[in-house]
Amino acid sequence: MEFGLSEEQILLQDSVNRFLSDQVPLDRVRKFAEEKDAGDDIWQGLVELGIPGLIIPEASGGVGLGKLDAAVVSECLGYHVTPAPFIGTVIMAPVALIESGKREDLLRAIAAGESKVGVAFGESIGARADAGIEFDGSKLTGKALFVLDYLADFVLVATNDKKLLLVSSDADGLDKRELTTVERTRRTGELVFNNTPAELISEDLEVYLKVLDAGRVMLAADTLGAAQNMIDQSVAYAKVREQFNRPIGSFQAVKHMCAEMVANLEPCRALVWYAGYALDEVPEEARLTACHTKAHLSEVGKAVSKTATEVHGGMGFTDLLGLHYWFKRIGFNRQILGAPELIREEAARVQNLVT
Numbered sequence: 001m002e003f004g005l006s007e008e009q010i011l012l013q014d015s016v017n018r019f020l021s022d023q024v025p026l027d028r029v030r031k032f033a034e035e036k037d038a039g040d041d042i043w044q045g046l047v048e049l050g051i052p053g054l055i056i057p058e059a060s061g062g063v064g065l066g067k068l069d070a071a072v073v074s075e076c077l078g079y080h081v082t083p084a085p086f087i088g089t090v091i092m093a094p095v096a097l098i099e100s101g102k103r104e105d106l107l108r109a110i111a112a113g114e115s116k117v118g119v120a121f122g123e124s125i126g127a128r129a130d131a132g133i134e135f136d137g138s139k140l141t142g143k144a145l146f147v148l149d150y151l152a153d154f155v156l157v158a159t160n161d162k163k164l165l166l167v168s169s170d171a172d173g174l175d176k177r178e179l180t181t182v183e184r185t186r187r188t189g190e191l192v193f194n195n196t197p198a199e200l201i202s203e204d205l206e207v208y209l210k211v212l213d214a215g216r217v218m219l220a221a222d223t224l225g226a227a228q229n230m231i232d233q234s235v236a237y238a239k240v241r242e243q244f245n246r247p248i249g250s251f252q253a254v255k256h257m258c259a260e261m262v263a264n265l266e267p268c269r270a271l272v273w274y275a276g277y278a279l280d281e282v283p284e285e286a287r288l289t290a291c292h293t294k295a296h297l298s299e300v301g302k303a304v305s306k307t308a309t310e311v312h313g314g315m316g317f318t319d320l321l322g323l324h325y326w327f328k329r330i331g332f333n334r335q336i337l338g339a340p341e342l343i344r345e346e347a348a349r350v351q352n353l354v355t
Helices: 007-023 026-035 040-048 067-079 086-100 104-111 122-126 205-240 252-281 283-311 313-317 323-335 340-350
Strands: 117-120 133-135 139-148 154-158 164-168 174-178 188-197 199-202
Touching (some): 007 040, 007 067, 026 323, 067 086, 067 252, 086 104, 086 199, 122 154, 164 188, 164 205, 205 252, 205 283, 205 323, 252 283, 283 313
Parallel strands (some): 117 154
Antiparallel strands (some): 117 139, 139 188, 154 164, 174 188
């Protein structure tokens, strides 16, 4: 029996990679990060590929593919550190709307590339003392930090008690502020709700967990792609960088560093694929697998990014190669939607290992 991607999935992967290689080179990423443009051309290209409707059913105007297909695409986006609102717009918002049966109109608008959705889940995962978000049945109060794509048309908000709410970008009493983070390929902000009108999408814990797990698996896939790119850059650099009139790749220490990165990362690919598959096909294992996948990729990605930077020596710390974009994206993915320590505790609770 052969385990791997289908011909259709390989074709999808090749199509997305080809587009990103042509349209999102490092200079384009730099422009997004430094000049703070909107990245509309990148998003429009992804719309033309049908990416916004990836997991949305055909009956709602989407492509009707599965979470494994989405994980394949997320890996491609991570490989090219693509500035695009993928996690919220393409994954978490559609899962919430599909599972709750709400807002068919918005689901169709997302599939058509007409609407984007940010996500504010930080307070539901680990609210600060005496902080968080509260919903009184019609309006929101509180503050949400580290909101992904906070300037989107809508924001999917999770409250402290795991309710899912939809807030329009132009709602009354909504204040926005950009947060400066190390990761510049995503727009991250702070939202303050002052009796802000919000639409209840779901108060079912199972729906909340499905949305959260889907987001975590896609972040893990993104980290997988970013780490793979850092390995590829390290190997290419080791072949041409010379010391003592020899390529540094000929030195045993550098060989071992590159081999160790590959050996650690390659098994993660199967883990990510299975996690994506389980979200749709093995629901009894989906929650635990999503937790372990996000936690493990966070650790492996961190190790790969560190070693890849060391292989590049002093050049790895400069902006000339742009290696830091991948390094910082991996670091950001590690923390957002739950750090590995927190997620491992969740996994332990799922297995009744702790109370």
